[in-house]
Amino acid sequence: MSLEDNNTPLYRVNSGNQGAWFHREVEMAPMNGHLAVSPLTGHRASLLGMSLLPGGRFPGEDDTDIGPSIYRSSYSSQNLLVQRKVGLSATGPKESGAQLRYQQGNLSYTRRIHSLASCISQVNDYHRDVLEWMRYSPNQNTAYASEGNLQETIHSGYIEREVSIIPIQPSESLQSKTNEHNTVLGHLADRGDASRQDVYSHQQLHFVRDEYGFPVILGTGSFGEVRLASYGRKKMAVKYFTRQHSKIEDVVNEYEILKRLEGTGCVPKIASLIETDPDDPDFCGLALGMEAIDGITLDEYLWNHPDMSKLEWIDIAMQIVSAISKIHKKGILVNDIKTNNIMIAKKGNKQEVKIIDFGLATVGHGVAFKNTSTMSEFMHLAPEVRRGVESDQRSDVFSLGVVLDTILAFTEIEELRIPTEVCVQAEPAERIAASGARRLLQMIRDEVVIGECAQELENL
């Protein structure tokens, strides 16, 4: 497929005497490209670059100025790719406008803006930490970030950041995507369960968009991003998995685990599989649909609720421990219990705990992780697991203890100290079972209630 065959729109966002700002929504052609990686976040920033038609013209040019862009580059020595990350960028004074690109999860977005001042305010609005600047010059048939202009236009308050550029593989052909699709259905058929009826096309869902037309992102993680959608009257969270980190089987496994746990009430309901756009170069052909939890992660909750009562926090701790106990009773290990994977939803005037991420979960057996001993993002895993020993219920309990310890650190509720300590024992055999921790917390809760009642009586 050549660039000319590609009739997906390319949006011109601004133009001046020397060039044009533009972006397009989808990959241009299955050619070699480059992947830009932000050294700050470690996340993929965007696929960037462009292929030019002779004369520097692009098919389907359009004056639309807002829209998501996943840049996929065609790359040759003539069509040079340069990417630069800056805190803020805008075109020089000769240009009639400016372009702001920002990153959200694995996607980068482009917006047209009309003045440096509005650019600054938009940066502040979005709190984006990564922005990028790019310019196209038809005369030179190159895409480049011009050092001179860049210097002129960087606002002094922001720091320029470089990105490293690494090669990516040519994108897959349509045929291999079709094969992948068939594998999904074959995979589900092989399992002979009810899964197939839970498979939807992304076109059956309505993806909620923000005021600028971008998909609303509920959250991002190391495996991808979670978008807000609706199906009829149901609000759904759709977890997109990057091709780089996940396979179709991983998505199906997470789906199946959610299905198994649905009856426990402690995970999102309505698990389903969503076939995504097969031409999407970044995300797996299959996404995971589930109930959108109307709440925030425990991590955020701890920062945002300094005034909650002791009883409310103990109740949350109890719900978390009880959820893990129920999950263990179903023969499932989470293998990744942490504050970011726990959500707190509001139900009436009560808080409801949901465990949301089963990307590393296993059924009936543990898992041995590689290279977790030195990486800080695995600090929540049990010491033996970080040394490469296979996970088990006791290692989940250690991670549970780390969560309790975090609540204790934030809330200073001393009653949580003993349940925490009996979970985070260095020796696995000395750790309590999740069900035992739940009973312990129940006793603590009862004592607190009795204490508070006695206090009230005394005050009468």
Ligand SMILES: Nc1ncnc2c1ncn2[C@@H]1O[C@H](COP(=O)(O)OP(=O)(O)OP(=O)(O)O)[C@@H](O)[C@H]1O
């Ligand atoms: N069902 C849901 N409802 C609402 N928001 C959700 C839901 N599932 C996930 N999210 C949001 O998306 C974020 C990322 O989801 P998730 O933890 O499943 O991704 P991940 O890539 O597996 O992350 P991790 O890096 O922890 O492995 C969550 O922290 C949460 O903010």
